[in-house]
Amino acid sequence: MDLKTSLAFIERAKQAADAIHAHVAIAIVDEGGNLVALEKMDGTQLGSMKLAIMKAKTSVNYARPSADMEHALNGGNYMIGTLPDTLPAGGGYPITIGNRMIGALGLSGGEGETDANLAKEAVTTALQALK
Numbered sequence: 001m002d003l004k005t006s007l008a009f010i011e012r013a014k015q016a017a018d019a020i021h022a023h024v025a026i027a028i029v030d031e032g033g034n035l036v037a038l039e040k041m042d043g044t045q046l047g048s049m050k051l052a053i054m055k056a057k058t059s060v061n062y063a064r065p066s067a068d069m070e071h072a073l074n075g076g077n078y079m080i081g082t083l084p085d086t087l088p089a090g091g092g093y094p095i096t097i098g099n100r101m102i103g104a105l106g107l108s109g110g111e112g113e114t115d116a117n118l119a120k121e122a123v124t125t126a127l128q129a130l131k
Contacts, residue, residue, distance in 0.1 A: 001030040001095070001103035006037035008130070009095065009105050013122035014041060017109075024109030024118065027052040028095075031103055033060050041109070048108040055115070056106025057085060059092030063101060066092030067116040090116030093123045097130075 006028035013026040025040040025048035033056075040049050058066040069088035073080040080088050090112035095103045107119040 001028065001036050003037060005130070006103075009122060009126045010037055010039050012126040012129070013105060013107055013118060014039070016118045016121045016125070017041060017107075020114070020118075022110050022114065022118065024107050024115070025049040025052040026122075027056045027106040029053070029056040029060055029103050029106070031060060031101055033057045036103065044109045051087065051089070051108035052091065052106040054085070054087040054106065055089060055092030055108060055119075056104040057092075058087050059094050059104035059106065060101065061086070063094055065094065065116065065120065066090060066106070067112070070112060070116075090114075091119050093119040095123055095127070097127070 010026045017024045023041045023043040025044050028037045055066045067090035073088045091107045093105050094101050107115050
C-alpha cells in the first residue's frame with residue numbers, strides 16, 4: 001500500500017461522508033497494520049483518529065470488516081472482546097486486490113452502522129476506480 005493509493009481511498013471516504021453530511025477520521029494501514037495515511041475532516045472529534053486507526057488494524061489483522069467482529073460480540077461471542085489490539089466496532093474494511101489483502105481502511109466519527117457503511121462504500125468505489 002503506497003501513499004498515492006492510500007490517498008485515493010481517503011478521498012473516496014471523504015466523498016461518501018460529505019454526501020451524508022458526516023464528519024469522520026479516515027485511516028489507511030498496509031497489510032502489516034502499519035499506518036500509511038490518516039486524515040480528519042473538519043468538525044470531527046479528536047478521538048475518532050485513534051478509533052479509525054484501531055478499526056483499520058482490526059480489519060487487516062482478522063481479514064474481515066470490523067463490523068463482523070462487532071456483530072459477533074453482540075451475538076454473544078464475548079471472547080471477541082478479549083482479543084488483543086482489537087476494536088470490534090463497525091468502520092474497518094479490508095482492501096483486497098485479486099486474492100491479496102494490501103491493507104485496510106478505518107473510519108470513525110458516526111454511529112457504528114454509518115461508519116461500517118461508509119467504509120465499505122469507500123473501499124468498493126475506490127477499487128472500482130483503480131480498475
